[in-house]
Structure formats: C-alpha cells, structure tokens
Amino acid sequence: MKVIKPFSLKPTVLVQEPILKAEWFRERNLSRVLLLLLGVGVASLLAALSSGFLAPPGSELRRQLAFSCLFAFIYFFTILIGCLFWIIVHHSTDSGWGILVRRQMENLAALCIVLFAVCTTLASFDWISSPDYRWGSTMWGVYIFSGAAGAGIAMIILVVQGLKNAGYLLRVNQEHYQIMGKLLLTFTIFWAYIGFAQYMLIWYGNIPEETDWFLKRNIESWNVLSTALVVGRFFIPFLCLLFQFTKRDPKFLGFISYWVLGFHLLDIYVIILPFLHPAGFQIRALNVLCLFAIGCPLAVLFLRGLSQVSLFPPRDPRLLESVRLSN
Amino acid sequence: MSAAAVKKRTFGVIAEFGSAAELYRAAERVRDQGYRFWDAHSPFPIHGLNEAMGLKKSHLLEYIPTSFLFPLIVRGKPVDFFTVPAFFPIMFELTILFAGFTAFFGVFVMNRLPRLHHPLFDHAPFARVTDHAVFIVIESGDPKFAEAGTSEFLEEIGGRGVTVLYESD
Amino acid sequence: MPRPAMVENNRSMHWITNLLAGIPERKAPLWWWVAIAVTGSFATFGVFCIIYLLWTGVGVWGNNLPMAWAWGITNFVFWIGIGHAGTLISAILFLCRQKWRTAVNRSAEAMTLFAVMCAAIFPAIQVGRIWMIWFVAPVPVPNWIWPNFRSPLLWDVFAVSTYFTVSFFFWYLGLVPDVATVRDRARGRVAKFCYGLLALGWRGGHRQWRHYEMSYLILAGISTPLVLSVHSTVSFDFATSLIPGWHTTIFPPYFVAGAIFGGFAMVLTLLISSRALFKLHDVITWNHIDVMCKITLLTGSMVGYSYCMEFFVAYYGADPFGRYIFLNRYFGPYWWVGYGMFIGNVLMPQLFWVRAFRRNVWTVYLVAMCANAGMWFERFAIIAVSLHRDFLPSSWQMYYPTWVDIFTFAGTIGLFLTLFLLFIRFLPTVAMSEVKSVLPEADPHHYEPLPAKIVAMEETQA
Numbered sequence: 001m002k003v004i005k006p007f008s009l010k011p012t013v014l015v016q017e018p019i020l021k022a023e024w025f026r027e028r029n030l031s032r033v034l035l036l037l038l039g040v041g042v043a044s045l046l047a048a049l050s051s052g053f054l055a056p057p058g059s060e061l062r063r064q065l066a067f068s069c070l071f072a073f074i075y076f077f078t079i080l081i082g083c084l085f086w087i088i089v090h091h092s093t094d095s096g097w098g099i100l101v102r103r104q105m106e107n108l109a110a111l112c113i114v115l116f117a118v119c120t121t122l123a124s125f126d127w128i129s130s131p132d133y134r135w136g137s138t139m140w141g142v143y144i145f146s147g148a149a150g151a152g153i154a155m156i157i158l159v160v161q162g163l164k165n166a167g168y169l170l171r172v173n174q175e176h177y178q179i180m181g182k183l184l185l186t187f188t189i190f191w192a193y194i195g196f197a198q199y200m201l202i203w204y205g206n207i208p209e210e211t212d213w214f215l216k217r218n219i220e221s222w223n224v225l226s227t228a229l230v231v232g233r234f235f236i237p238f239l240c241l242l243f244q245f246t247k248r249d250p251k252f253l254g255f256i257s258y259w260v261l262g263f264h265l266l267d268i269y270v271i272i273l274p275f276l277h278p279a280g281f282q283i284r285a286l287n288v289l290c291l292f293a294i295g296c297p298l299a300v301l302f303l304r305g306l307s308q309v310s311l312f313p314p315r316d317p318r319l320l321e322s323v324r325l326s327n
Numbered sequence: 328m329s330a331a332a333v334k335k336r337t338f339g340v341i342a343e344f345g346s347a348a349e350l351y352r353a354a355e356r357v358r359d360q361g362y363r364f365w366d367a368h369s370p371f372p373i374h375g376l377n378e379a380m381g382l383k384k385s386h387l388l389e390y391i392p393t394s395f396l397f398p399l400i401v402r403g404k405p406v407d408f409f410t411v412p413a414f415f416p417i418m419f420e421l422t423i424l425f426a427g428f429t430a431f432f433g434v435f436v437m438n439r440l441p442r443l444h445h446p447l448f449d450h451a452p453f454a455r456v457t458d459h460a461v462f463i464v465i466e467s468g469d470p471k472f473a474e475a476g477t478s479e480f481l482e483e484i485g486g487r488g489v490t491v492l493y494e495s496d
Numbered sequence: 497m498p499r500p501a502m503v504e505n506n507r508s509m510h511w512i513t514n515l516l517a518g519i520p521e522r523k524a525p526l527w528w529w530v531a532i533a534v535t536g537s538f539a540t541f542g543v544f545c546i547i548y549l550l551w552t553g554v555g556v557w558g559n560n561l562p563m564a565w566a567w568g569i570t571n572f573v574f575w576i577g578i579g580h581a582g583t584l585i586s587a588i589l590f591l592c593r594q595k596w597r598t599a600v601n602r603s604a605e606a607m608t609l610f611a612v613m614c615a616a617i618f619p620a621i622q623v624g625r626i627w628m629i630w631f632v633a634p635v636p637v638p639n640w641i642w643p644n645f646r647s648p649l650l651w652d653v654f655a656v657s658t659y660f661t662v663s664f665f666f667w668y669l670g671l672v673p674d675v676a677t678v679r680d681r682a683r684g685r686v687a688k689f690c691y692g693l694l695a696l697g698w699r700g701g702h703r704q705w706r707h708y709e710m711s712y713l714i715l716a717g718i719s720t721p722l723v724l725s726v727h728s729t730v731s732f733d734f735a736t737s738l739i740p741g742w743h744t745t746i747f748p749p750y751f752v753a754g755a756i757f758g759g760f761a762m763v764l765t766l767l768i769s770s771r772a773l774f775k776l777h778d779v780i781t782w783n784h785i786d787v788m789c790k791i792t793l794l795t796g797s798m799v800g801y802s803y804c805m806e807f808f809v810a811y812y813g814a815d816p817f818g819r820y821i822f823l824n825r826y827f828g829p830y831w832w833v834g835y836g837m838f839i840g841n842v843l844m845p846q847l848f849w850v851r852a853f854r855r856n857v858w859t860v861y862l863v864a865m866c867a868n869a870g871m872w873f874e875r876f877a878i879i880a881v882s883l884h885r886d887f888l889p890s891s892w893q894m895y896y897p898t899w900v901d902i903f904t905f906a907g908t909i910g911l912f913l914t915l916f917l918l919f920i921r922f923l924p925t926v927a928m929s930e931v932k933s934v935l936p937e938a939d940p941h942h943y944e945p946l947p948a949k950i951v952a953m954e955e956t957q958a
Contacts, residue, residue: 092790093592096499121805125812136813138746138805189721196415197728197748204413204736205743209815351940366701370509370677371933372709375940376702385710413646416729417654423718423725424658430718431665434711438704441696448699456700457677459509459932464701 020319022310023168030307034300041296048289064286067276072290074128075268076298078144079261081120082152084109085145086183096321097179100172103312104159107305108152120145131275135213139198146194150187151264153180154257161254168311174248175325181247184260188241192234217270221280225270233263335493338446339365339466340477341453342486347373350461353484354379357463360480364469368453368462385437446492464492500783502595502934507778509932516926517678519774521687524921527773535913542907545900546621554624556900562883562891567901568622569733570875571908573751575615576656576730577871579663580723580752581759582608586666587719590712596787598930599780602674603770604763605667606923610915611762612660614908619652621904648732655729662722666715669708672698674924727752734878741821741882744809750802754871757795757841761867764788764860770920772857779926782855789854792867796845799874803838821882829894830881833873840870 027033052065087105090098098105121141129140137143157180163169202210217226237260246252273281313319344350347369354367358381367376377384435441447453447464456462463486465477478489503512549556559566582604589597620629632653636642643650676698679691698704728748735747744750764785771780810822826834844866853859885892919925932938 092794121801121808125808134814136809136815138744138802138809139749140745141805142746142749193724193728194749198745200413200415201732201735201743201745201747205738207738207743209813347938348940366703368700369702369705370513370673370700371929371938372705373702373933373938373940377706379940380702382703382706385707416648416651416725416732417645419721419725420651420654420658420729423722424654424661426718427658427662427665427715430711430714431669434669434707435696437707440698440704441693443692443697445697445699454680457673457680457698457929458513 020171020314020323022314023170023312025163025168025306025311027166030303034303037296037299037303040292041300044289044292044296048286048293051286063276064284067272068284068286068290070127071268071272071287072294074272075265075291076294077123078148078264078268079151079155080108081145082148082150083156084152085149086152086156096318097176097325099316099319099322100169100312101156101160101176101180103309104163105156107302108155108159120148128271132213134209137198137202137210137213139194143194143198146187146191147264147267150184150191151261153183153187154260154264156180157184157253157257158261161250163311164250171323173325174250176322177250177253178244178247181241181253184257185238185241185247188234188237188260192238216274216278222270222274225266225281229263229266229270233260233267337467337474338492338494339464339472340474340481340489340491341447341450341462341464342481342489343452344461344463344486347461349485350463351376351379353463353486356484357465361471362465362469364472365463365465368456368464370457370459370461446494450490450492452488500781502598503931504778504781509935509937512779512931513677513681513928515776515779516924516928517681519920520678520922520924521681528917528921532914532917535910535917538906538910539914542904542910545904545907546617549621549900549904550626554622556898558895558897558901560893560895562886562893563880563895565883566880566895567897567905568618570872570879571905572615572618572622573730573875573879574758574872575611575618575908575912577727577751577755577758578762579608579611579615579659579759580727580755581763582606582611583663583666583719583723584756584759585763586670587716587723590716591720595934596784598927598934599784600763600767600788601930602667602670602927603767603925605663605670606919607763607766607916608663609660609667610912610919612656612663613915614912616656616660617908648729648736651729652733655726659722659726662715662719666719669711669715670927670930671923672696673700673708673929674927676700677928678924724752727755739882739886740815740817741825741878744806746802746805750799753795753798753802754841754874757792757799758867758871760788760792760795761864761871764792764864765868766916768857768861770925776926779931785860786854789848789860792863793845793848796841796867800842803842817887820885824885825877825881828881828885830877830884833877833881837870837873837877840866841874844870
C-alpha cells in the first residue's frame with residue numbers, strides 16, 4: 001500500500017480495486033413490470049380511497065377502509081423494519097458472511113429509514129394497540145419487533161433467491177442460505193418465546209383489562225385463526241428449519257420464507273382486525289385492495305433502487321470472507 | 328515364563344508431522360491408501376479432517392430425539408388440558424435436561440472413555456499431542472497393516488520419528 | 497482487510513501451552529494466598545450466619561410484611577443473573593461462530609457454575625424450615641400430594657437445577673482436553689494421577705474430536721434456549737403475580753438482557769484482574785475486552801429500554817397503582833436505589849460508545865463495577881421497593897437489612913471468589929485447545945488473502 005503524503009493540499013484518495021466484478025441489475029422487461037406494478041398499485045389505491053370517500057356517511061365501509069389501510073401498512077412496515085434490523089446487526093457485528101447479500105438487505109431497508117427501536121415501540125402502541133386503549137403490555141414493542149425481524153429475513157431470503165433465479169448473484173451459495181435459514185429459525189423461535197411469555201403472563205394474572213385483548217381474539221372464528229397462527233407461524237417453520245438440509249436447499253427455504261410471510265400476514269390480521277369485527281373474521285375486498293395499494297408502490301421503489309447500485313459491494317474489504325464461506 | 332519368550336504384540340505405528348496442513352495432506356494419503364483402523368491426533372480439532380480421513384459425521388445427533396420421550400412420563404398429574412401454559416416451563420426444562428444427559432454421556436460412551444491406560448501413552452513424544460504436535464497412528468488391526476511397509480509409507484508422506492508401538496501389558 | 501489476531505504477537509502453540517498450563521503447575525503466588533485468606537474468611541463467616549439463620553429462624557433477617565422477599569431473593573436473582581454471561585459466551589457465541597470467545601469461555605463457564613452455587617443457597621435458606629425443602633422434589637410422597645407444578649417457584653427448581661447440570665456438563669466437556677494437556681506436562685505423581693483421572697484418558701485422536709465436537713454443538717444448542725428460559729422462569733416468579741411493579745409482560749427478555757449485562761460486567765472484572773496477574777495480555781487481548789464492552793453496552797441499553805417501557809406503560813395504562821409504583825421507585829424513600837440502578841445500568845455503560853473508554857483498563861473496571869452494583873440495585877428495586885408500598889397504604893413499611901443479611905451476602909461473595917481462586921490455581925483458566933484451534937496455523941487450508949491492487953489517485957478539483 002503506497003503511503004500518501006498526509007499534509008498535501010490536494011486530498012489524495014486510496015481506492016481499492018474491486019475484488020470481484022460488480023453485478024448490475026439489468027432486466028429487459030423491467031420497465032414493463034414497473035409499469036404493471038404501478039398500474040395495479042394506483043388502481044387499488046384509487047379503488048380503496050374512492051370506496052371510502054364515496055360511501056354514504058355512517059356506513060361500515062369507511063371504518064373498514066381505515067382498518068384495512070392500517071392492516072396493510074403495518075404488514076409492510078414491519079417487514080421493512082425487520083430488514084433494517086438485519087443491516088444494523090450485520091454492521092454492528094462486523095459480519096463477514098453476509099457481505100454478498102447485504103446490499104439486498106440495504107435495498108429493502110432503505111425504504112424505511114426511521115429510527116428503529118423508538119419507532120417500532122411507539123408505532124406499535126400508537127397504531128396497533130390504541131384501539132384498545134385500556135390494554136397495556138410492556139412486551140408489546142418487543143412482540144411487534146420479533147415478528148418484524150422474522151418477516152424481514154424471510155423477505156431478504158426471497159429477494160436474494162429471486163435474483164439468483166434471474167441469473168444474478170452467482171457467488172451466493174448454499175452456505176449463505178444456511179446462515180439465513182438459521183437466522184429465520186432463530187427469530188421464529190424468538191417470536192414464539194415472546195408471544196408465549198406475553199400470553200402466559202396475562203393468562204396467569206387473569207386481570208380483566210389485560211385478558212380482554214386475548215379473549216377478543218379467542219372467541220368465535222377468531223379462535224381458529226389464533227390457533228392456526230401458533231401452529232403455522234411457529235411449529236411448522238420450526239420443525240422444518242431444524243434440519244441442515246432444509247436450510248441449504250434454496251427451493252425449500254424459499255417455500256418456508258413464503259410460508260412465514262403468509263403467517264406474518266395472519267399475525268397482523270389477528271392483531272388489527274378484531275377491533276373492527278369482534279364477532280368473527282370477515283373477508284373483505286378492501287383488505288386485499290389496500291395490500292396492493294401499499295405493496296405495489298413499495299415494489300416499484302424497490303425495483304428502481306435495485307438498479308441504482310451494484311447488487312453487492314465489490315470493494316468491501318471483507319468480501320472474500322463472504323465468498324469463501326464454509327459452515 | 329522367561330522374559331525372552333514373551334513377545335509384545337504390536338499395537339501400531341506412529342509418526343509425527345509438522346503442522347496441521349501437513350497432517351491434512353498426509354491424512355488424505357493414508358485414506359487413499361485404504362487404511363481404516365487409524366487416527367490423526369492433534370491438540371485441537373482440525374476442520375475438514377472428516378473428509379480427509381473419509382469419516383462421516385458423529386451419530387450423536389440421532390440419539391437426542393429419543394430422550395424427548397422421558398419428560399412425558401415424569402410430568403405431574405395433568406388436571407386440565409387447558410392449563411397447558413402452566414406446565415410448559417417444566418416440560419421444556421426436562422427436555423433440555425435429558426438432551427444434555429444424552430449429549431454428555433454419549434460423547435464418552437462413543438469415545439470409549441474413560442480409558443486411563445492406552446499404548447499411546449507409553450510413547451514419550453506423544454505427550455506433546457496436547458501441546459502442539461500432531462500425529463498419525465495406524466493400528467495393527469488394519470488389514471493393510473504391515474510393520475515395515477506401513478512405517479515406510481508414513482515416512483514417505485512426511486512423517487517424522489516413525490516408531491512402532493507395542494501393546495502395554 | 498484482515499481481522500484482528502486472536503492471539504497477539506504471533507505466539508506459537510507451544511508458547512500458549514507454556515503460558516496457560518504453567519499457571520496450575522507453578523506454586524501459588526503470595527497474592528493468591530492473601531486473597532483466598534480474605535475471601536475464605538468472608539465465606540466462613542457467611543456459613544456461620546447461615547447456620548445462625550437456620551437455627552434461630554428467618555426473623556434474624558430484616559424481612560417483615562409486606563417485605564416477605566428482600567435481600568434473600570434479591571441475592572438469588574443477582575447471582576443467577578451473573579451466571580448467564582458464562583453460558584452466553586460458551587453457547588450462544590459458539591453458535592454465532594465468534595472465535596474470540598475461546599480466550600474467555602472457560603473462566604466464564606466456571607464463573608457460571610460458582611454463581612449458580614451461590615444463588616441456590618438463597619431459596620433454600622429463605623424457606624425457613626430447610627429440612628422440609630425436599631417437598632419440592634417431584635415425588636408424591638408428602639401426604640400423597642404432588643408439588644404444585646403450576647407454580648413458578650417450582651418451575652424455578654427445575655430450571656435452576658437443569659441449568660446447573662447442563663452448565664456443569666458443558667464446562668467439564670470443554671475441560672477434558674485441557675486437563676489432558678496439564679496431565680501430559682505434570683511432574684509429580686499426585687498431580688499426574690489427579691489430572692489423569694479428570695482427563696479420562698483423552699488422546700486427542702480425530703475420531704474422539706468428532707464426537708466431542710458434535711456433543712459440544714448439541715450442548716451449545718440446548719444451552720441457548722436454556723439460558724433464555726432459566727432467567728425467564730426466574731422472572732416468572734414475579735411476573736405471574738399481581739403486584740403492580742411485578743406483573744409486567746416484558747420481564748422475561750428484560751431479565752435475560754439484565755442477566756447477560758450483569759454477567760459480562762462480572763466477567764470483565766474477573767478477567768481483567770487475572771489477565772494482569774498472570775500476564776495473559778497476548779491471549780486475552782484488548783480486542784476481546786473491546787467486544788465484551790460492546791456487548792455490555794448493548795445489553796445495558798436493552799435494560800434501559802425496558803426501564804423506559806415500564807415507565808411508559810405505567811403512564812399510558814390507566815392503573816393508579818402501577819403509576820404510583822414507578823413514581824415511588826424514583827421519588828420515594830428508596831430513590832437512591834432507583835437512581836443507582838439507572839445510572840449504573842443505563843448511563844455508565846453508554847461510556848462504551850467511545851473507543852478510548854473501551855480500551856482503558858480503569859474506565860472498563862469502573863463501568864463494570866457500576867454495572868455490578870447497578871444490577872444488584874435493580875433486583876432490589878424490583879423486588880423490595882415494589883413490595884414495600886403496594887395496594888394498601890396501611891401495610892406500607894420500610895425495610896432495613898440486619899447484619900445477618902449483609903454478612904450472608906458478603907459470605908456468598910466470599911464463596912464465589914474462593915471457588916474462582918481455587919479454579920485458577922488448579923485448573924487451566926483459558927481453553928487452550930480452543931485458542932489453538934483459532935490460530936491461523938490450525939487451519940489446514942491456511943491461505944493468504946488475495947493481493948488487491950491499491951491504486952492511489954489524486955482527487956482533482958471538480
């Protein structure tokens with residue numbers, strides 16, 4: 001390494017040449033996909049908003065719109081917060097394994113740049129549990145965070161896998177998948193631990209202001225969904241991810257990630273919608289519309305951001321550690 | 328019985344190597360030669376030596392699930408199925424306890440330890456195996472073992488201080 | 497960009513063995529005898545206090561109503577918490593492939609065992625009629641009734657005994673190759689016999705290492721949920737009740753984070769001392785201390801988050817009793833406990849954001865001591881300060897510890913340090929085989945990083 005004169009007036013910069021050739025996201029049909037997503041997103045947004053505003057005053061539809069928007073927003077918000085969390089972990093542990101996949105974590109998290117813990121906690125109280133203002137659980141922020149981190153890593157896995165299937169990220173191999181699978185397993189267990197602790201303490205204490213929350217979610221048809229949530233968000237991913245071969249197989253890991261994202265959807269649904277439909281869950285088109293209304297613009301932003309920078313940092317000094325990874 | 332009439336049985340041949348990298352390459356050669364009753368000794372576990380020696384992973388992992396059956400018997404009087412949350416901590420701890428027993432005692436059973444006397448301990452330089460030296464030992468029980476031939480082979484792949492070991496009385 | 501070296505100054509394996517195995521081989525230095533005399537006398541006096549307690553009754557403590565749990569249970573939770581850092585370093589950091597743990601894990605695991613031993617004393621003597629303690633065993637013998645499996649106090653019994661057992665297994669398994677090292681170097685007959693017995697005939701063969709590594713992985717894998725569940729179970733002692741400062745859903749992860757925090761503070765205290773006394777600077781490097789300080793900072797901040805959450809929900813929820821508990825904690829007669837805990841656990845570790853403070857032995861010591869004290873204050877604040885003023889004002893009381901309380905606690909500190917001193921005298925304090933395995937020459941595929949062309953260019957004015 002050449003020593004550069006330190007006090008020269010012209011600043012000198014040491015530039016390290018890339019260790020690996022950079023990969024750029026260039027897809028021919030990208031603009032068409034972007035247009036399609038934008039179209040669906042805008043159409044859903046217009047449909048949702050108009051149904052709310054054009055509804056006769058005092059109708060159910062406006063309340064449904066509010067809750068559907070909240071439901072869809074929180075779903076995506078938690079996933080992105082989760083991706084942000086993984087970047088924080090990656091950098092603060094000076095991690096080597098993740099360098100090849102870190103850029104994708106960054107692309108996802110850049111969509112959500114708020115301060116992590118404060119925002120998650122206040123958000124979880126303000127937006128999620130405030131419809132039942134009497135209920136207070138000190139674990140609430142942590143619970144939302146745990147679901148978010150799990151959904152975040154599932155999303156990261158799917159993005160990396162999608163890019164690999166499209167022919168990019170050639171150096172990402174089974175070792176990286178195994179580590180990401182382990183992280184998904186860890187946070188599935190963490191979600192279950194937090195959820196169980198909160199539930200058990202409220203069940204044991206049996207204080208009406210607190211138990212009301214779970215009672216609402218355990219009556220009528222909500223009971224089915226709550227039970228399905230426990231089985232599907234924890235037991236099934238847990239059992240599947242325990243083995244090494246499942247974590248190393250991209251297809252299987254992708255399937256589990258979809259599964260986790262689906263059950264995260266159910267988690268948010270069971271948290272928010274019982275306020276609106278206490279008698280039992282009801283399928284509403286507005287829920288789906290709002291999901292598209294928020295999700296599609298996010299996808300547009302993400303895909304655009306994807307092409308702005310190389311798909312992985314080619315000059316990162318620890319890059320070789322990630323490429324030569326062996327578990 | 329006169330001392331001359333007693334012939335000590337050969338235990339095997341031992342050779343010392345210079346570093347972990349040398350040991351790895353030598354181990355690959357020994358494996359390729361077809362030996363099966365042999366071992367590589369080192370002060371720390373060397374990664375990748377499983378493949379170099381042609382070994383499979385330890386079977387310990389398979390014994391753990393069987394110990395999960397124990398907690399179901401020891402659990403107390405189940406009063407009501409719906410009080411499941413209250414029984415959960417104890418069941419969880421017992422599961423971990425029995426898995427721990429299996430892992431701990433399993434390793435000694437599978438290593439056939441404690442075995443306080445072993446022909447290797449009679450070889451003075453072997454005391455450095457826990458310090459910094461690495462060795463390969465090929466046992467006489469191996470079908471391909473031949474006292475002279477195996478010694479020459481070990482010297483050829485880089486072994487130093489090749490010695491024949493005898494069984495302890 | 498190379499990672500910082502695990503062992504500095506390019507020390508060879510033989511040098512490491514000489515350094516670390518040499519400690520049990522040498523005669524004990526004078527400072528060791530002085531230290532063990534001091535800690536031993538505290539421990540002995542502590543034993544005397546316990547005998548006095550059992551003979552006379554729990555009235556010799558300062559416990560009263562409503563403060564049925566005070567110093568006794570505070571000390572129990574304090575010691576159990578300290579033990580958790582050892583398991584975190586051994587098990588969780590192993591699963592996260594953090595190689596730096598190899599220099600500190602053996603001492604930390606030993607610390608766990610000794611801390612759990614000290615902890616287990618308190619619930620046993622707290623019950624008063626200690627000859628009835630066998631009632632907690634899961635056998636339906638007393639009056640043909642099972643113990644109450646649905647009580648958190650019984651969950652504690654299972655959790656702590658499982659924790660001790662599994663930690664012991666983990667510690668001993670790790671010790672076997674290192675005791676074999678000491679055995680192979682031992683000169684005296686007694687030494688050779690004792691270490692030989694403990695080493696169980698370990699020969700270092702790869703076939704043995706295979707099973708050893710698998711067992712280590714399994715024990716690490718089960719210790720991880722264990723350490724989370726044990727302190728969560730301890731927190732359930734409080735959280736399943738209805739007392740305002742106790743019935744808080746965040747207790748499980750809050751207690752676990754606090755335990756790890758307090759434990760790391762204790763690890764830092766012990767390791768910096770032994771590092772200086774035994775000249776282990778090349779093995780326990782500043783990088784190790786730096787990382788441990790960062791973990792202390794992280795867990796201290798998590799504890800701070802929990803304090804703020806408790807305060808927030810006390811304000812946000814409409815419960816007047818809950819609100820009062822928190823106002824009382826910081827503005828009532830025990831305000832100094834509240835501030836002690838906040839400053840020691842939340843504010844002081846924030847110094848570790850600054851690299852200079854992580855690398856200065858005096859600041860690290862200071863923050864570690866503040867953290868140790870802060871954790872004790874936190875337990876006292878949760879347990880005693882929440883109890884002393886709960887629902888009925890007519891039941892409010894102050895608590896004053898008696899000399900028996902104080903010297904029993906001092907006795908357990910003495911016991912802990914005595915056991916630790918014995919450990920460093922007779923057994924290898926650093927995991928030699930593990931430290932050797934993270935040296936560069938231990939890698940059979942030792943490679944040099946690819947040379948990267950560095951191009952210097954002068955930045956032109958835009």
